[in-house]
Amino acid sequence: MAISSRVRDVAAVDPEVARILEAEEERQRTTLALIASENYASVAVRQAMSSVLTNKYSEGYPGKRYYQGNRFADEIEALCIARAKELFGCEHANVQPHAGSPANMAAYLALLEPGSTILGMDLAQGGHLTHGSPVNFSGRLFRFVHYGVRRDTERIDYDEVRAIAQREQPRLIVAGATAYPRLIDFAAFRSIADEVGALLMVDMAHIAGLVAGGVHPSPVPYADVVTFTTHKTLRGPRGAMILCKAQYASAIDKAVFPGLQGGPFDHAIAAKAVALREALDPAFRTYQQQVVRNAQALGDALARRGLRLVSGGTDNHLLLVDLTPLGVTGAEAATRAEAAGLVTNKNMIPFDTRKPTQTSGLRLGTPAMTTRGLGEAEMEQVAELLVSAITRPDPDNLARCRAEVRALCERFPLERGAIVVVDEER
Numbered sequence: 055m056a057i058s059s060r061v062r063d064v065a066a067v068d069p070e071v072a073r074i075l076e077a078e079e080e081r082q083r084t085t086l087a088l089i090a091s092e093n094y095a096s097v098a099v100r101q102a103m104s105s106v107l108t109n110k111y112s113e114g115y116p117g118k119r120y121y122q123g124n125r126f127a128d129e130i131e132a133l134c135i136a137r138a139k140e141l142f143g144c145e146h147a148n149v150q151p152h153a154g155s156p157a158n159m160a161a162y163l164a165l166l167e168p169g170s171t172i173l174g175m176d177l178a179q180g181g182h183l184t185h186g187s188p189v190n191f192s193g194r195l196f197r198f199v200h201y202g203v204r205r206d207t208e209r210i211d212y213d214e215v216r217a218i219a220q221r222e223q224p225r226l227i228v229a230g231a232t233a234y235p236r237l238i239d240f241a242a243f244r245s246i247a248d249e250v251g252a253l254l255m256v257d258m259a260h261i262a263g264l265v266a267g268g269v270h271p272s273p274v275p276y277a278d279v280v281t282f283t284t285h286k287t288l289r290g291p292r293g294a295m296i297l298c299k300a301q302y303a304s305a306i307d308k309a310v311f312p313g314l315q316g317g318p319f320d321h322a323i324a325a326k327a328v329a330l331r332e333a334l335d336p337a338f339r340t341y342q343q344q345v346v347r348n349a350q351a352l353g354d355a356l357a358r359r360g361l362r363l364v365s366g367g368t369d370n371h372l373l374l375v376d377l378t379p380l381g382v383t384g385a386e387a388a389t390r391a392e393a394a395g396l397v398t399n400k401n402m403i404p405f406d407t408r409k410p411t412q413t414s415g416l417r418l419g420t421p422a423m424t425t426r427g428l429g430e431a432e433m434e435q436v437a438e439l440l441v442s443a444i445t446r447p448d449p450d451n452l453a454r455c456r457a458e459v460r461a462l463c464e465r466f467p468l469e470r471g472a473i474v475v476v477d478e479e480r
């Protein structure tokens with residue numbers, strides 16, 4: 055038998071899994087992702103992700119591996135590190151973290167002893183689980199204290215952050231959020247950290263792409279350590295990285311391996327390198343500018359339809375919408391929106407009176423839609439469809455909205471975003 059006839063794709067080997075994968079592709083094709091943490095990775099990123107590097111074990115770091123056969127694993131990781139340093143202008147980069155949560159765990163373990171005090175943003179007001187939630191490793195291993203946003207402005211109150219820091223004397227301050235629509239003032243965090251003798255870590259998971267594209271100030275000059283995911287606005291594979299000042303390089307590397315992880319995912323590192331190559335291209339800056347313009351256009355269109363935007367608007371890629379004026383919970387709104395083909399997530403708003411399973415808010419983001427090519431004109435249409443589906447969830451209206459979303463998806467197919475053209479002159 056010829057070798058080629060024994061080479062089988064997923065459909066031939068495992069029709070059950072193939073059917074699910076095809077259905078998911080169809081779902082992505084025919085719905086719009088408004089989830090602020092999602093994006094559509096390019097074909098190039100996905101090809102690297104499915105490459106033969108998944109077969110390799112390469113515990114250690116380039117030039118210092120525990121197994122043989124790592125010539126190309128070394129090459130790909132060194133290339134990825136060099137690109138991360140070029141893109142973000144940092145002194146050191148570790149590209150091995152499997153995801154954002156382990157990147158944060160590695161950073162904490164590199165800088166602190168368990169039980170140390172850390173000041174981070176409250177989960178209920180925009181922070182992340184790994185910023186000290188009691189159900190997360192972070193809240194179990196460290197003594198977290200929290201800052202939030204001001205009730206009147208719904209923005210971080212740096213005087214409050216300073217007051218809490220002076221009272222609690224944290225060893226580490228964590229800046230960064232998962233549901234905060236405004237710019238974060240990293241210089242202010244740095245000066246507060248210096249005043250109380252704390253280290254500063256910035257978790258830029260949500261905004262790494264914006265930082266790379268120059269539409270959000272970079273935390274790199276201010277933070278001792280910066281962590282981020284590669285699959286959100288950065289539009290790479292699922293994964294994460296840690297950037298740091300040279301003085302923490304060895305502690306960070308040891309905390310990732312052997313401290314927390316075993317062998318790196320070399321295929322994911324290859325895909326991260328491709329994503330960084332795309333992000334170094336001038337077109338990526340244009341993309342990120344459009345992401346922010348689309349978020350502002352979507353916010354304006356929703357506000358004109360009577361929705362209240364937390365903090366009054368957005369500076370970045372996401373919006374937090376208060377549904378209270380509509381008399382609908384976040385859970386209800388997210389279900390209705392999905393019936394119309396608009397995929398969102400319910401989210402707590404600051405000082406929310408509802409439970410996390412209900413919520414008063416909806417979190418919306420534009421990175422994925424912008425990758426498909428939707429622009430400000432389409433944001434107006436998306437806002438109309440979203441509000442219509444949420445406020446008039448009768449079957450006829452939901453079917454009308456669903457049909458319009460399908461038509462939008464056909465006009466802006468996944469392929470349009472999946473093929474990223476980079477300037478070969480680089």
Ligand SMILES: *Cc1c(COP(=O)(O)O)cnc(C)c1O
Nearest residue numbers: 153154155182231232257259260
């Ligand atoms: C998404 C996110 C993470 C965690 O990333 P995972 O890859 O889901 O583990 C950490 N911090 C922030 C601020 C995030 O938004």
